Amino acid sequence: MKVGSNLEKVLADGHFAVTAELGPPQSADGDLIRSKTKHFRGFVDAVNITDNQTAIVRMSSIATAAILATEGLESVIQVTCRDRNRIAIQSDLLGAAALGIRNVLCLSGDHQSFGNHQGSKNVYDIDSIQLISIVRSMRDEARFASGDEIKVPPSMFIGAVANPFADPFEFRVIRLAKKVAAGADFIQTQAVFDVPRFQEYMGMVRDRGLDQKVAILAGIIPVRSVKALAYMKSEVAGMSVPDGLIQRMASAAAPKAEGIKITVELIEQVRQIPGVRGVHLMPVMWESSIPTVCEDAGLLPRPAPAGLSSVPEATRASATTPENLSIPTS
């Protein structure tokens, strides 16, 4: 066990893991976050907190994760390379670890032209693969990117993203291999709608033996309307949505129920693919679908949560660790 986070433990114990995404509010409203915990507690192994997703300013990932920690939920903080340089990122990781956060997902980040502050300067001091290598050397070698020693290193379970549906297709597995070589422990993929293509991708992954080195969680987006699905098909770069699914949603008498049905089917299909160790749910503005999806897909009950009290010795050295937060023990 490298870190001892709940997500790591669930995977290490051989369970099919379930993570789900929570988008923080575009405001300082902490209560809104607290009100959403009921959709996650007991249904998922860890909650992903996005980092200014689509370059729209939202409450910071780490702050949101800290709030969730007080509610007894484990988080996966997301860190993009768009807004922060290596100094700020390493600083944030030290703080996150001190707050008891133990999973981090490393991403490039959507370009700022998508968001609400399009004129902002584009940082990209490092890219996502370099970021993974930095987190790994902070954790395993207790060293900053500069080479300086870290007395109490942050212990993080390192995640990365993979997009089997973007181009160039053949290159996607090479990129995955680079992320694994850089230190990725787990992968969350872009949403799977096109199962055959995902199967093809996983075949290439297995050919390289990458499924043995990293835990891959298939991304799933529960869809509530044909409009949402069609939007993803035409407007979101890097997504592949079969027309058949659009037709199903279009002709459905009860779109939300049909959407849940499709989601459950997709989960069942990806679960059959060798090398897929879990699913990552991304219910855009529909967190309330999580309990139903997990129930119908036979993903419940979740293994008992490891709890924040099982933080490894190294990060407990200072006084600012989780003892100060009230967390239910498992």
Add this chain to the structure above:
Amino acid sequence: MRQGSSGPALEFKPQIVAFCCTYCAYSAADLAGSMRLNYSPYVRIIKLPCTGKVDPLFILKAFEKGADGAFVAGCLEGSCHFVNGNINARKRVGYTKGLLQDVGINPERLEMFNLSSSMGRRFAEICDLMTDKIRALGRLKIHEIETIEAASG
């Protein structure tokens, strides 16, 4: 065919400059003459080997030196004697309209036309068309100021 622009005596005599290519527009103008067609006397023709020779600078200088309107007349598209001189001319006319707009001159005072050498009547029609348009738009403001200044000076 209208009786030309010789209606009731108008104070405003539009000054219109026409950049015409030798092979089509100028020939058409010649034909209009030999057919004894009656049309606007306010158009002054500048003969060019091809409308592709038209430079935005010529047009701007024409306006500077007293023109109230201008047009470029070349061969029908696809029949340019120099293959695509008239295509380039059209793009430049478009660009020059932008330059005129920048300085507050109505871009409609400049137009591009295409015709063949046998279209004498069409040439006359174009001249009348432009004359009517420029008359409606009036004397170019910058020339107006000078006329007033000259009159009161």
Add this chain to the structure above:
Amino acid sequence: MIIAEQKPFQSIVENLAGYNRVLILGCGTCVTVCMAGGEKEVAVLAEQIRLYQRELPEEDRYQIVEATIERQCDREFFAPVEELIKDSDCVLSMACGVGVQHISEHFTDKIVIPALDTKFFGATEEPGTWVERCAGCGSCILDLTGGICPVARCSKSLFNGPCGGSQEGACEISRDVECAWQLIYDRLKTLGRLDSLEKMIEIKDWTTARDGGPRKVVREDVKA
């Protein structure tokens, strides 16, 4: 070469208000090639200003003088226009930002204003289209990427392959922008060098780029 674009006409003339004699100074190198500030563009702008001025009251009009020199970034070309510059109370430089500053540095008592917005280092894709190619990062890695620069051409300056937004050769920000990493992948494939993509390109040292502060290059062997 340096690619620049003329500022909107209104913003140029706004800055010229109040002067008596304006020298419109063109540059014969980069901005001539990208058709923003060469001799021709000087002539057209001068003509536009003359037309524009006719609507201004007599006292607000200024004299316009036109000239173009080989390059405004090299002092050796200033001599032919020194007198013209001295006789003007404003120089409207149609050079890139470098030229504007270089003239300004050598004629410190003159108001020198830019007629162009300087954009990037680029090449002519075809007449009328100029594209960005180099970001001036100061430590070139084109040998690793098949001659295609990820710093300048990838919207996120990624060093290790495309992000998840690359689709059908296009960048996520727009279908009109090519994904640099798709291009790099295709080029390396053609060259039979795909294996070089397996290795992570190391974290960039940005001190050689503008991030490290304004830069200077010196050749001691050539200095006087």
